[in-house]
Amino acid sequence: MYVAVKGGERAIDAAHDWLAEERRGDPAIPELSIAQIREQMALAVNRVMAEGSLYDPDLAALAIKQARGDLIEAIFLIRAYRTTLPRFGASKPLDTAAMRCDRRISATFKDAPGGQVLGPTFDYTHRLLDFALAAEGEAPVARQGDPVAGDTPRIMDFLNADGLIQQEPPSDDTPADLTREPLEFPAGRDLRLQALSRSDEGFVLGMAYSTQRGYGRNHPFVGELRIGAVEVVMDIPELGFDICIGEVTLTECETVNQFTGSKSEPAQFTRGYGLVFGQSERKAISMALVDRALRWDELGEEDVGAPAQDAEFVLAHGDNIQATGFLEHIKLPHYVDFQSELELVRRMRREAMGEMKEAAQ
């Protein structure tokens, strides 16, 4: 009898119970703690914070645990939670020149004031599975050194001082915020950067890679990549002065890109910029490349029709929560619409067959 869609409520409850059991896995195996995920899955935590647009390592770790390690699902949990948070105000612009750098490298100069600091990077590891990790051993201890005192100067500032790189006009305008206002086009660079910073890492990586392979090439050099903690300073009106309310770890990437010039303007390098929560350097570099590709118009370049040059294409499709939601929604029931198509196709076939029969007679 007709029972196909009955019992929805019971089915949902049972599915949730089963999911909870599967999430936990074999109860004979010790449960993961939030602190373990935060400390030992730090790069996953960073990605969830970056794309979730919420800097809270503990909540990100909780989301990863709840999502069974599905990072997009974890990002979704963080985004939904973020919606419920009141907004108290905005911080002062972060001063990344005052970053306490764990890592700071430049690919454009052999050395520079502040030095090349490799930091905790996979870059020069050999990707050989370390079977020793399968056994639980002693916690490794790295050798200690003295921290570099003072601010680390920006590589870009050296180029800037010589007029070799395009100037960015300073502005005190409040940046746009796509989490408060609907995204509309054309989108200014502030909005584009915000969108890219929250965009799916894989999507931004693919877009950036496409520019390297010739779809809107912009000859990038990593002028500087720095990772470290930055103070968040806020002006509290009741106090009448600025105070530091905490610090966040960021990855910042500034690229030096192909130069432009004309009869009136001498040749100058151009810039791309990436800034992402946590240690997320693949994302930050990708972001800088895509940012640069999207600047073709303001820099007087040609639109070669490359996907990475198309702000509407990049911004409308980079958000993995929007993308995964719309993609996966096609598994929801659509039988009413399907029924109407079924009838249409049957009728069109009937008519076509009738015509073919007539033609044959």
Add this chain to the structure above:
Amino acid sequence: MTLHDPNYNFAYLDEQTKRMIRRALLKALAIPGYQVPFASREMPMPYGWGTGGVQVTAACLTPEDTLKVIDQGADDTTNAVSIRKFFQRTAGVAVTEQTAQASVIQTRHRIPETPLIEGQILVYQVPIPEPLRFLEPRETETRRMHALEEYGLMHVKLYEDIAHNGEISTAYAYPVKVEGRYVMDPSPIPKFDNPKLESAAIQLFGAGREQRIYALPPYCRVTSLDFEDHPFEASKADHDCDLCGCATSYLDEVIVDDAGGRMFVCSDTDFCTGRREGGHRGRLSPEDMA
């Protein structure tokens, strides 16, 4: 009214956000068929699951409301159950399955068979609000086309349908013109439902992922696009409901056995139940039902 979960504001969204949505709703009602951008929030259900409709419903609900939620015309489809539970938890409002009892109805893909009356609000979940989207993928372009009332592309598409297939081959999300001005996507309802778009109720359309709200005020003129020699036809399966015998309701086709046997039943479960309770019988009604 029962109490709502005290951990959340009434109907989940904070008052600021609800005000923002209400402003968009008022603008949408003032310009029927026009897509108003709004700062859609991330909801605790995925985009594509009705986040636009949920936000519109949240902005409309008062504690005295009675809510009905349907998906595919049915109150017991999984996502309808899930959304209804969400508002029971976060707003504590009364819920009903009866169209006539509801003050707010959230729907996906159907308009109830029972005619709506003044004072009721029908909230649609909308995946792609832009009727021109599949003809022109760029938002900047389609907004310009609406502004200039440049709908030639749509008419060419409908004409090409007829040239290729002998008829307009759009079976759902069939485009309409509102008050002779804006071309509007009625959301993916079957075209059978299009005539019901002219209604005594307020109709609100929410597209969460696409950040758009649009609306049809009561008694607003809504015309399905067509040609004089190919007039619009609200079609349905050529059967009667096998449970209640109704010959005029929209039907689901259900495969009932391995041999491909079919039955046809009303997609609107409340409507069908009401008719059966009123003594109507269909081809496959159990004998003991009388």
